[in-house]
Amino acid sequence: MRIGVLAVQGAFAEHINKLRQLDTESFEIRQQNDIRKNFDGLILPGGESTAMSKLLTELKLLEPLKSMIQGGMPVFGTCAGMILLAKEISGCDSPCFGTLDITAKRNAYGRQLGSFRCTDRFAEKIIEMPFIRAPYAERVGENVTILASHENRIVAVRQDNQLATSFHPELTDDITIYKYFFEMIENRN
Amino acid sequence: MEERYQLNKELAQMLKGGVIMDVTTPEQAVIAEKAGACAVMALERIPADIRAAGGVSRMSDPAMIRSIQESVSIPVMAKCRIGHFVEAQILEAIEIDYIDESEVLSPADDIYHVDKSKFKVPFVCGARDLGEALRRIAEGASMIRTKGEPGTGDIVQAVRHMRKMNSQIRHAVSLNEDELYEEAKHLEVPYELLKQVHDNGRLPVVNFAAGGVATPADAALMMQLGAEGVFVGSGIFKSGDPVKRATAIVQAVTNFSDSKLIAELSSGLGEAMVGINENEIKLIMEERGK
Numbered sequence: 441m442r443i444g445v446l447a448v449q450g451a452f453a454e455h456i457n458k459l460r461q462l463d464t465e466s467f468e469i470r471q472q473n474d475i476r477k478n479f480d481g482l483i484l485p486g487g488e489s490t491a492m493s494k495l496l497t498e499l500k501l502l503e504p505l506k507s508m509i510q511g512g513m514p515v516f517g518t519c520a521g522m523i524l525l526a527k528e529i530s531g532c533d534s535p536c537f538g539t540l541d542i543t544a545k546r547n548a549y550g551r552q553l554g555s556f557r558c559t560d561r562f563a564e565k566i567i568e569m570p571f572i573r574a575p576y577a578e579r580v581g582e583n584v585t586i587l588a589s590h591e592n593r594i595v596a597v598r599q600d601n602q603l604a605t606s607f608h609p610e611l612t613d614d615i616t617i618y619k620y621f622f623e624m625i626e627n628r629n
Numbered sequence: 630m631e632e633r634y635q636l637n638k639e640l641a642q643m644l645k646g647g648v649i650m651d652v653t654t655p656e657q658a659v660i661a662e663k664a665g666a667c668a669v670m671a672l673e674r675i676p677a678d679i680r681a682a683g684g685v686s687r688m689s690d691p692a693m694i695r696s697i698q699e700s701v702s703i704p705v706m707a708k709c710r711i712g713h714f715v716e717a718q719i720l721e722a723i724e725i726d727y728i729d730e731s732e733v734l735s736p737a738d739d740i741y742h743v744d745k746s747k748f749k750v751p752f753v754c755g756a757r758d759l760g761e762a763l764r765r766i767a768e769g770a771s772m773i774r775t776k777g778e779p780g781t782g783d784i785v786q787a788v789r790h791m792r793k794m795n796s797q798i799r800h801a802v803s804l805n806e807d808e809l810y811e812e813a814k815h816l817e818v819p820y821e822l823l824k825q826v827h828d829n830g831r832l833p834v835v836n837f838a839a840g841g842v843a844t845p846a847d848a849a850l851m852m853q854l855g856a857e858g859v860f861v862g863s864g865i866f867k868s869g870d871p872v873k874r875a876t877a878i879v880q881a882v883t884n885f886s887d888s889k890l891i892a893e894l895s896s897g898l899g900e901a902m903v904g905i906n907e908n909e910i911k912l913i914m915e916e917r918g919k
Contacts (some may be wrong), residue, residue, distance in 0.1 A: 447646070447883075448646070448883045449645075449646040449647045449665075449667055449882075449883060450643055450644075450645060450646060450647070450667075451639075451642045451643050451645060452646070453645070454642060470883055470884050470887075471884055471887065471890070486642075486643050487643050487644075487645075487646070487647070487667065488643070488644070488647060488667040488668070488703050488704075490662055490663075490665070490702060490703055491647055491665045491666065491667045491703070491879065494663070494664070494665035494876075494879070495665055495879065495880065495883055498665075498876070498880060499880070499883070499884075519643075520643075531702075532702075546702050547702060550724070551698075551704075551724045551725075551726050552636075552637070552640055552704065552724075552725075552726040552727070552750060552751060553721075553724050553749055553750060555636045555639075555640065556636070557632055557635075557636065570636065570639060572636060572639050572640050572643055573640065573643070573704065573726070608639070611639055611642075
């Protein structure tokens with residue numbers, strides 16, 4: 441299993457370290473040449489969604505990655521990654537990939553003073569969830585499964601091959617969500 | 630507070646691989662965000678103008694900072710004077726995302742820095758070497774940047790600071806554990822922080838480059854030297870074509886080792902800021918706050 445980690449900006453190294461701990465091969469995606477190799481899954485890390493969106497367009501990565509996602513490539517977006525996948529972003533006219541049928545609210549918990557850590561249920565397990573200037577899903581489409589909510593806000597969702605969380609599993613010791621993502625990849629193969 | 634500090638270090642991790650741009654108006658903030666900045670630094674005058682104007686340079690008007698906060702969705706940072714904890718309290722009160730306790734402004738205290746551990750909002754501080762970096766972290770900084778020499782467009786000091794820090798980190802890694810006590814004394818830093826550097830081969834927080842970055846090549850140079858991201862102060866809005874230059878610097882930071890791309894990005898950018906070299910300046914900002 442090889443996983444490509446979008447590395448145009450943000451906390452991509454944290455995902456790569458985590459994948460290394462889990463003995464999973466990964467590589468950085470910074471430009472078009474990088475996606476000529478074969479890979480089985482894609483991670484969109486935390487960072488600034490506007491910066492990443494702009495770089496995806498300029499480095500001509502947006503369309504090829506979008507068609508891979510539409511073609512069934514398993515993808516996992518954390519925080520900014522959730523915003524990149526969202527079909528709608530409230531207060532913003534232009535979505536990035538726009539493949540995940542949710543409306544994402546950016547900086548939904550306010551500025552940095554609103555950042556927090558909590559524990560809550562993901563699927564059947566209680567896990568740690570760090571939220572950093574995080575978004576949440578204000579609306580989800582019919583085909584979207586809600587995998588986690590915290591204080592009545594939707595913070596983890598799945599639609600077919602797409603998984604997204606508002607929080608950062610790469611900043612915790614828990615591997616539940618990575619295992620979940622690996623299963624999505626294995627079931628596709 | 631421990632958890633808050635962790636979250637603040639983690640916000641800096643989210644900024645990695647990005648460019649933080651100095652802006653003086655909401656219009657400039659929007660230009661910076663559209664060009665792909667990962668955060669903006671709101672200030673009344675950019676360092677080059679502070680240098681030209683002389684006199685005492687203070688925290689910006691909170692109303693001006695607020696207008697920038699309202700115009701963008703990316704994090705907004707602002708500067709307080711070294712040691713001016715009330716300016717820092719004001720910035721915390723308006724919910725700034727990061728405070729830069731900065732040598733660019735006139736220091737308010739020539740001995741003590743702000744006790745940053747008393748604040749909930751994160752702080753970034755400048756450093757010229759490992760000793761300064763670890764002292765700022767001990768005071769509660771959750772992000773470090775090189776000081777460089779702000780407002781000059783001259784990269785030499787930032788390079789000097791980054792190289793020195795890296796070389797001191799390599800030295801700390803090479804020491805035996807019993808030698809670390811002596812090195813901590815020598816650097817005038819807490820042993821525990823030096824031990825972390827020894828164990829991990831890096832600073833305990835994210836480290837950006839700042840001070841004198843004017844071109845995509847400057848930005849890529851700092852990234853190749855090990856910076857985790859770049860602050861650009863006067864370099865963008867003092868240049869001939871800010872939008873083009875800002876966009877080019879952002880891309881150069883992402884693909885900092887692709888020389889063909891950087892050659893392209895460096896082409897036809899218009900005039901860079903004029904710049905001023907270190908032998909021509911009277912005011913040495915990097916010496917503020919040790």
